[in-house]
Amino acid sequence: MTAIDTPGGTVRPPFWRDIRVIRVVLQVLAVVVVFGALWLLGNNLRNELIRKNLPTNFDFLDRPTGVTISDSGFDPGSPVSAALLAGIKNTFLLAIVGIPLLTILGTLIGVARLSTNWLVAKAAGVYVETIRNIPPLLIIIFVFNAVILQLPAPNDPATPFDWFVISNLKIVGPSLITESGAGLLWIIMLLGLIAAVAVGIWRTRYSERTGHPHHRILIGFGVVVVFAVIGYLIAGNPIQVALPRLDGRIITGGFGGLGSYFSLLAALVIYTASHVAEIVRGSILAVPKGQTEAANALALSGFQRLRFVTLPQALRIAIPPIINQYLNFVKNTSLAIAIGFAEITLITFQAIGNGYPAPQLIVLLMAAYLVFSLTISVMVNILNRRLQLVGR
Amino acid sequence: MTKRLFTLLIALVLALAACNGDSSSDTTTTAAAGGSETTAAPAASGSLLQTIQDRGTLICGVNDAVPGFGYTDAEGNFSGFDVDYCRAVAAAVFGDATKVEFKALTAQQRFTALQSGEIDVLIRNTTWTASRDGGEGATFLHTTFYDGQGMMVRADSGIATIEDMANLSVCVLSGTTTELNLATRFGSTPYTPLTFADNDQLQAAFVAGQCDGWTSDKSQLAGVRSNFPEADGGPSALVILDETFSKEPLGPVVADGDTQWAQVVDWVVLATIQAEEFGLDSTNVTAYTGDDAGVRRFLGLPIQTDSGETVFDPGLGLPTDFATQVISQVGNYAEIFDRNVGPDTALGLTRGVNALWTDGGLLYAPPYR
Numbered sequence: 001m002t003a004i005d006t007p008g009g010t011v012r013p014p015f016w017r018d019i020r021v022i023r024v025v026l027q028v029l030a031v032v033v034v035f036g037a038l039w040l041l042g043n044n045l046r047n048e049l050i051r052k053n054l055p056t057n058f059d060f061l062d063r064p065t066g067v068t069i070s071d072s073g074f075d076p077g078s079p080v081s082a083a084l085l086a087g088i089k090n091t092f093l094l095a096i097v098g099i100p101l102l103t104i105l106g107t108l109i110g111v112a113r114l115s116t117n118w119l120v121a122k123a124a125g126v127y128v129e130t131i132r133n134i135p136p137l138l139i140i141i142f143v144f145n146a147v148i149l150q151l152p153a154p155n156d157p158a159t160p161f162d163w164f165v166i167s168n169l170k171i172v173g174p175s176l177i178t179e180s181g182a183g184l185l186w187i188i189m190l191l192g193l194i195a196a197v198a199v200g201i202w203r204t205r206y207s208e209r210t211g212h213p214h215h216r217i218l219i220g221f222g223v224v225v226v227f228a229v230i231g232y233l234i235a236g237n238p239i240q241v242a243l244p245r246l247d248g249r250i251i252t253g254g255f256g257g258l259g260s261y262f263s264l265l266a267a268l269v270i271y272t273a274s275h276v277a278e279i280v281r282g283s284i285l286a287v288p289k290g291q292t293e294a295a296n297a298l299a300l301s302g303f304q305r306l307r308f309v310t311l312p313q314a315l316r317i318a319i320p321p322i323i324n325q326y327l328n329f330v331k332n333t334s335l336a337i338a339i340g341f342a343e344i345t346l347i348t349f350q351a352i353g354n355g356y357p358a359p360q361l362i363v364l365l366m367a368a369y370l371v372f373s374l375t376i377s378v379m380v381n382i383l384n385r386r387l388q389l390v391g392r
Numbered sequence: 393m394t395k396r397l398f399t400l401l402i403a404l405v406l407a408l409a410a411c412n413g414d415s416s417s418d419t420t421t422t423a424a425a426g427g428s429e430t431t432a433a434p435a436a437s438g439s440l441l442q443t444i445q446d447r448g449t450l451i452c453g454v455n456d457a458v459p460g461f462g463y464t465d466a467e468g469n470f471s472g473f474d475v476d477y478c479r480a481v482a483a484a485v486f487g488d489a490t491k492v493e494f495k496a497l498t499a500q501q502r503f504t505a506l507q508s509g510e511i512d513v514l515i516r517n518t519t520w521t522a523s524r525d526g527g528e529g530a531t532f533l534h535t536t537f538y539d540g541q542g543m544m545v546r547a548d549s550g551i552a553t554i555e556d557m558a559n560l561s562v563c564v565l566s567g568t569t570t571e572l573n574l575a576t577r578f579g580s581t582p583y584t585p586l587t588f589a590d591n592d593q594l595q596a597a598f599v600a601g602q603c604d605g606w607t608s609d610k611s612q613l614a615g616v617r618s619n620f621p622e623a624d625g626g627p628s629a630l631v632i633l634d635e636t637f638s639k640e641p642l643g644p645v646v647a648d649g650d651t652q653w654a655q656v657v658d659w660v661v662l663a664t665i666q667a668e669e670f671g672l673d674s675t676n677v678t679a680y681t682g683d684d685a686g687v688r689r690f691l692g693l694p695i696q697t698d699s700g701e702t703v704f705d706p707g708l709g710l711p712t713d714f715a716t717q718v719i720s721q722v723g724n725y726a727e728i729f730d731r732n733v734g735p736d737t738a739l740g741l742t743r744g745v746n747a748l749w750t751d752g753g754l755l756y757a758p759p760y761r
Contacts, residue, residue, distance in 0.1 A: 066575055154604075346587065353499050
């Protein structure tokens, strides 16, 4: 293609102007420069560490941490790697609880901003515009100091209804414990789940045949509940509610977490939800107006319009930017260091402070966040692909 | 495609350049006292002492949140026992105690700052331990303050010993030897440790009752107690338990591999101790006219010998009158101690083991000859 026909015959341009050569050379050059730079930096670091007689390997991971981690029963004799895993677990506990919460809160506020009710719309608007413009660190410190630390001190905690034990150190609520016979319940519940799927398939076929609404989720859920109730009665109260019991300073039973955990969770959910709300609002507005009008023409109710027409289409638009907010949530959990919640960043910095090599630990920290972020990206991308409109 | 690659390349080069430019400022929490950001990168060859003399300022890593030892006031002025030792080193090197640039560092940042050459010397209530000496690429110098770890509790808590603290919560700074000692001291006794990165947030948690005890070096606890807000009950609302459960020798630290610089800092510390032993302080050192040969050698004053007048130079690489400069501008050990942490200050510490060996303490300077 690059050969030019001239009266004297076909003349190829010189190789330094040949687009195919230039392409290959530039790409090779780019790769060489990138890897060269990385090698240079890595080698430089290694040489300096060796010159200063500092360790360059990862042997330290097997040495004891020497510190305990709050609320984990962590033994100071455990190796550094175990402490890092405990930190990863705490980061994970923030993400797994926080991401669903912020999605729900963000969606509610995003929809509320579009409400025709003046007060609801304005309140949501004020929430978004205020929270979105405050750095998350400030919100975390505010929630910790102004809310959590104001709770009763742990030597005199509040025990509302005897169901909770609330202090600024720990917040514990009731938990469920299983007793003998629970196995039978699980089997019956599994049968219920299978039945629910079968009913769902039947309802879908019925709906396709007759055009009546299938209500498969609602009916399927009902089937599971019926099975659960029957199973519960047959197995004879296999699940009990365990209330937290306070004995001096020891709290036994119940399910809860440290005050710093709840500070961080609340602050980051509030913060990230404000961004999600804007994405949800923008996505709903991006659904063509004709869709809403068509829904109105079909006399769908406000809820039906949202549920069956607007939200499914808005969801497709919203998912890619919402992934970013999930990733931001996970990365912002590193701000826990300000209030002393032992997630992975705090544990890493703690180890560095206690004499373990900083470069290696920082590399491990970066790898941990990379794994978190890529996992979230992959999971949400799978969802995204399933929801995409299939071109026919 | 090529265009994209080009953009990528340029972005990469810019990112690398930015990394290089920012490396000195990124790792410090607070801006240094001096306006300009200078980096104490060790010279490719030669001593750090020469680099510092060429630069014209000493870069000293300090604390900024422990009253009495290293503290910044509302105007950003540094003061304290450790801070005075930074000034003493500057007085010895430059003959001017003001030529110091302070870098406030957290417990976690301090050794990295020292290893990377960002600071010349670390004087930040840092405990001398074997693994730090061996594993952090650091050389610990003569101890300036012999400390020990203690536990502070609220006076109305009824806690009298560590044994009373089973199942209670203890606040501690993360990345410190005190954190390690705490785990050792409690052993199998259950407790909840709450680790914070800085003293201010730790204090907020302590005031709110989140933690029942606050553990740290006793001198630090005394500093915090003295500064405890009246609104929260003031110093009398707190007691420091009698038990001392660790040895915490605090002193200056320099990076491994530069013996000359280590000797310089060592001898500045020793000079303050020797001066107290000689009875020299900032009020009388410049006026010294006596003929004690030992004192004259120490102060760099001319000594009559058979071959005429000579001035003693031990070959440390410092001016011969460095001790005079240190004592006149900063003071001897007793002055530095009394000014920052002594009985007349809010901390109200007594000399205890930090007395001269002649008074039964641990301070002992090798002969200056």
